[in-house]
Amino acid sequence: MKTFTIATVILSLLALPAMPAYAQGKRPHTGEEKKKDDRPKVDEQAYKAALERIPEPKEKYDPWAVTKTAEPAKKPK
DSSP states (O other): OHHHHHHHHHHHHHHTTHHHHHHHHTSOOTTTSOOOOOSOOOOHHHHHHHHHTSOOOSSOOOTTGGGSOSSOOOOOO
């Protein structure tokens, strides 16, 4: 058992310096590769037409409406 433990420690210490070099070798070369633009092209006229089809709200939206009461509380004098 003692021999197995010593062999494991020695092998782990020998493999330790090789791990960072292995990780650096897997990095992609960003300068040499061309980036592909696979995104669809935006049609500006269709975008503006879609914005015009959105109806305008009749009343202004109040995000704090649920926190307000209908009438303010009256203070007793």
